Amino acid sequence: MNASLPQTHSPGALAERKAYYDRIGQxxxxxxxxxxxxxxxxxxxxPAVSHHWSYADVRSQVMEAGRLISAAEAERRVLILENPALRGQSGITQSxxxxxxxxxPGEVxxxxxxxxTALRLVLDGEGAYTAVDGERTTMRRGDFIITPAWTWHDHGNLGQEPVVWLDGLDIPIVRFLDAGFAEKNESEYQAETRPEGDALARYGSNMVPVDFYQAPAEPTKVFVYPWERTIAALKAVARGTPDPHFGHxxxxxNPATGRSPMPTMAAFSQLLPAGFETKPYRCTDGTVHVCLQGSVQAHVEGRDYTLHENDVLVVPSWHSLQLRAGPEAVLFSYSDRPVQQALGLWREQRA
Known part of the structure; x- marks a missing residue:
């Protein structure tokens, strides 16, 4: 590509080159x-960096938002966790x-x-619900809840205390593709058309309706993955030998397809036995981690973090991660892995 260019870096040649760049720029x-x-x-x-949000430190600021603006006025009362290297982009990673x-309490x-597409991970408080396409689910700490793309959803709090959850969305991906649409419902909340637990019974019990067939790319019909099921499964798996890079x-x-519950985001749960230390691991999907139980020391590319319950840690693409549990610990995480795998881009490296 450089064969026709002057093979010198004299001031005259550099000036000529710059003038050429200016002309083609027009x-x-x-x-x-x-x-x-x-x-x-x-x-x-x-360009993203690793960063840790201590829930104990930011909880008071989340609660202050509840005094300053109503849920109806805000539509969604959320404090965005912005990556320090991506300020102003409303992203915790680039994707x-x-x-x-x-x-x-009492709000809708x-x-x-x-x-x-959105996911919710319930962190704090009781009494709230999420409704998805006519079915409500009670939100309990540790529950992983999905609102698939273009599904009607609302939230309410019928309890006596504030409820906080982590929102994870593929907003930067949809924004990059210029494919964003949104619509408000005429009603503040949806009418209930199915009893609570209907989707989990129909699609999450190793059975599906006899005439139900789902394309691989479609999101799961199971929109809530209860914490009690997750922790029971992890405890059962933990009777075996831990993987050196992941623990358990x-x-x-999606029970109907075996694929990710969401076409753009993957979600994981991880149990680390007390005192267990993982070997260094890195992958191309930037990942958001949440500590749900215990405490964890995280080492990311030379930086150390201590995670306590409800803390959030972002690990950017191709950053080496090593974890060490204090007491037995459980982490939830999500990433853009399904997109990368669909495009043949995803890679990992195990030390």
Missing amino acids: DSMTPLWEVLGALVPPQPRS LYAGLQLIM APAHRHTQ KQRYV
Whole structure:
């Protein structure tokens, strides 16, 4: 590509080259050779950085939002967890969004739908519910709840205390593709058309309706994965030998297809026995981790973090991660792995 260019870096040659760049810039062109290294790097160089949010430190700020703005006024009262290196982009990584949502007693977060897929991980408080396409589910700590793309959903709090959960969405992916649509419901909340637990019974008990067939890319009909089932499964698996890189780590699936519950985001639960230390591991899917039980020391590319219950840690793409449990610990995590795997891009490296 450089054969026709002067083989010298004299001031005159450099000035001529710059003048050329300026001329082609007027026609909305730029030389590839000046940016090739950044466009096609030898390995991922994420602009995101690892970062830790201590729930004990930020909880008071979440609660303050409840005094300053109502759920109806905000539509969704959420404090976005912005990656420090991506401020202003509403992203915890380049492809994922995260936020802490608060709903106060007696409030309703009104019904709407959008093309962005969302997950909820309940962290704090009792008495709230999420409704998805006419079915409510009571939100309990540790529950993993999904609102698939373009499904009507609303939240309410019938209890006596504030409820906080982590929102995870594929907003940056949808924004990158310019494929975002949203619509508000005429009613503040949905009418109940199915009893609570209906979807879990129909699609989450190793059975599906006799005439139900689902395309591989479609989201799961099971929109709630209860914590009690998750922890029971992890405890049972933990009777075996832990994997040196993960401890005991399971991925959530759509029971009807065996694929990720969401086409754009994967979700995982991980149990680390007391005192267990993982070997270093890295992968191309930037991942958001939440400590649900116990405490964990995390080592990410030379930086150390201590995670307590409800703390959030983001590990960007191709950053080495090593975990060490204090007491027995359980982590939830989510990432953009399904997108990368569908495109043949996903890679991992085990030390």
